[in-house]
Amino acid sequence: MGLGTIATVGAGPIAACVDEEDLKEDKPKIFTPDYSDDIEDQYPAERNPAFADVPDREVTPEDIAAHYNNFYEFGTDKTKVWENAQTLVTDPWTVKVTGLVHNPITLDLDDIHLKFPLEERMYRHRCVEAWSMVMPWTGFRMRDLLDFVQPMQSAKYVRFVSFFRPSEAVGQRELTNYDWPYYEALTIREAANELTLMGTGIFGHINPTQHGAPIRIHTPWKYGYKSIKSIVTIEFVEEQPETFWHHQWAEAYDFVSNVDPSKPHPNWSQATERDIGTDEEIPTLKYNGYGEWVADLYE
Numbered sequence: 001m002g003l004g005t006i007a008t009v010g011a012g013p014i015a016a017c018v019d020e021e022d023l024k025e026d027k028p029k030i031f032t033p034d035y036s037d038d039i040e041d042q043y044p045a046e047r048n049p050a051f052a053d054v055p056d057r058e059v060t061p062e063d064i065a066a067h068y069n070n071f072y073e074f075g076t077d078k079t080k081v082w083e084n085a086q087t088l089v090t091d092p093w094t095v096k097v098t099g100l101v102h103n104p105i106t107l108d109l110d111d112i113h114l115k116f117p118l119e120e121r122m123y124r125h126r127c128v129e130a131w132s133m134v135m136p137w138t139g140f141r142m143r144d145l146l147d148f149v150q151p152m153q154s155a156k157y158v159r160f161v162s163f164f165r166p167s168e169a170v171g172q173r174e175l176t177n178y179d180w181p182y183y184e185a186l187t188i189r190e191a192a193n194e195l196t197l198m199g200t201g202i203f204g205h206i207n208p209t210q211h212g213a214p215i216r217i218h219t220p221w222k223y224g225y226k227s228i229k230s231i232v233t234i235e236f237v238e239e240q241p242e243t244f245w246h247h248q249w250a251e252a253y254d255f256v257s258n259v260d261p262s263k264p265h266p267n268w269s270q271a272t273e274r275d276i277g278t279d280e281e282i283p284t285l286k287y288n289g290y291g292e293w294v295a296d297l298y299e
């Protein structure tokens, strides 16, 4: 996993014979993009008491969460994504909200952080690869964006597209068997669900690039790949859209992709998961434990 460096450097007092400065040099760092003071003043946002913590789980240490990422635009080695992602320029940034809406809008970096009320929520995050984390995310409800743009009656799905900038993303240059840019989608009802967050920050500050700066989504009852990072387009459409991973391997990655311990991946069981913070193997929960919020969407 390559987490050895972090654990060594992060753990407790450093032995007297070790040059502390040298160790600091080697330590993976956490960089957050440098946005305006107005934006930075939004952090940390107030935590929503309904999602203040996750019962029976420990918060994943930030050092681990920030250096173990899936973001194929920056390669397939999860321990290198944080470093490779530093080449992505996220200021300026725009998100075009378009398609079947009465009020289309293009959000700039200020709008992303200032237009809708930000809050913090502790969420479980379950990757389809059977590992998980628990992290405090900052963001606004996708529902607030829906209220603003006013989807038309005919809009049934929301489609999200990430950036396409091969010059800034080594994975888009080298992983040529993928259908870039990354794209995902939700039904309108899923997008309007209380849980669905447009994620602008993590651990009380702006998203580091590896977590999807400046804006990504969080749908914590679904596998992590539905939570598309670094979005540039949000489009409201009538027909169910294709998605990046379904296009890649349809039998393994369906449109809905709700966390379900009883439905194995073609290559492994989904009954348990490894918490990458504690390294414990724990049972996977139906809807990742969020059934009370979302089960009615699927009845």
Ligand SMILES: Nc1nc2c(c(=O)[nH]1)N[C@H]1C(S)=C(S)[C@@H](COP(=O)(O)O)O[C@H]1N2
Pocket: 068, 069, 070, 071, 072, 073, 125, 126, 127, 128, 162, 182, 210, 211, 212, 224, 225, 226, 227, 228, 229, 230
């Ligand atoms: N654009 C884009 N978004 C993405 C991915 C990706 O490769 N590209 N990977 C997904 C997967 S598989 C997971 S598990 C999460 C990881 O989010 P994190 O690195 O912030 O924990 O991002 C998701 N969003």
Ligand SMILES: [Mo]
Pocket: 070, 126, 127, 128, 129, 223, 224, 225
């Ligand atoms: Mo994932």
